[in-house]
């Protein structure tokens with residue numbers, strides 16, 4: 001759950017390598033997100049190692065999980081591709097050092113302006129997700145000499161075993177052209193008939209935080225079968241297959257997660273069997289690359305005890321910097337950064353500061369009785385927290401530091417109130 005070099009020192013203080021997390025909170029203020037560079041690099045290398053037997057494979061970092069330039073840039077440095085969910089993420093990927101040809105743009109509602117921006121940015125692959133997009137892209141390509149390599153996102157009709165909000169590959173989904181209804185084949189035919197577009201790949205993502213390797217095997221089998229039918233019916237040769245992201249990470253002791261090797265062999269062997277290494281497999285991990293590396297640091301503000309019901313410990317952050325508990329019931333744990341070895345004294349709920357009853361960061365965690373002013377550290381906070389941060393209640397968004405080789409570098413300044421209304425007029 002914690003970054004790789006996390007330890008509790010003899011004084012009971014939580015450290016990542018030589019860096020004392022409570023001291024960082026003092027220096028940079030709270031809420032503060034600290035990302036450990038070594039943990040991100042190691043996670044990427046684990047992917048490369050796990051998929052080595054199934055080459056050719058490209059690991060494409062899903063920027064949606066954390067689009068900070070300082071974090072995305074680390075993975076560019078490792079040689080990752082970038083998977084972008086919007087033009088904004090394409091531009092962030094470029095700024096963080098990704099070669100444009102190694103960027104894939106997703107999105108189920110790309111506007112013509114967004115598509116034009118992507119062409120200007122020279123993205124390597126546009127992942128078509130919607131019949132109108134084919135015509136829109138075709139219109140844009142008429143004014144250009146080059147051709148654009150595209151993938152087609154399909155919906156395999158697999159209802160994965162995860163929270164309904166995290167499911168994306170069922171038939172009843174806004175994403176992808178369904179294989180079962182014939183829409184996928186119809187859209188592939190339309191792409192093949194559109195001058196300026198080159199259909200080189202197909203893509204599907206069935207959801208995130210999946211538990212069963214079997215679903216990935218099923219997915220790989222369906223994608224390989226569809227690639228085969230495109231060759232037979234349209235004479236289109238698919239050379240790239242995108243299988244999405246989705247590997248869960250543990251957030252609390254005892255959380256069961258699917259192992260990287262089981263995931264790799266489920267996807268990899270099904271595809272290798274189907275196409276003997278001629279097709280490049282693209283993976284788009286997000287949370288499993290950056291989730292573990294991120295620790296959220298808050299300051300305890302106060303405690304409310306409701307005898308026989310619950311003890312609420314309020315902190316100076318919450319759903320504005322991490323909406324996942326409110327959005328889909330994500331369950332985190334926490335420790336007190338200055339008393340990390342002290343035995344727990346009670347079960348408490350960690351309440352955020354936002355004006356919503358649903359703003360409970362943690363429903364129940366055993367801690368030594370927290371005191372106002374202490375620093376609370378929440379592990380596993382690197383993915384989809386800062387990325388989804390908002391200014392709800394006009395709280396400024398948190399600062400972010402990157403821990404690398406014994407130093408903490410500020411990679412995102414703390415927002416100020418003036419930043420929030422900078423674009424507004426009375």
Ligand SMILES: Cc1ncc(COP(=O)(O)O)c(C=O)c1O
Pocket residue numbers: 062065083106168205207208209244245246247284285286287288383
């Ligand atoms: C198309 C696509 N690719 C990749 C991902 C990344 O998933 P994860 O962060 O769970 O690995 C997502 C997340 O929802 C996605 O929608």
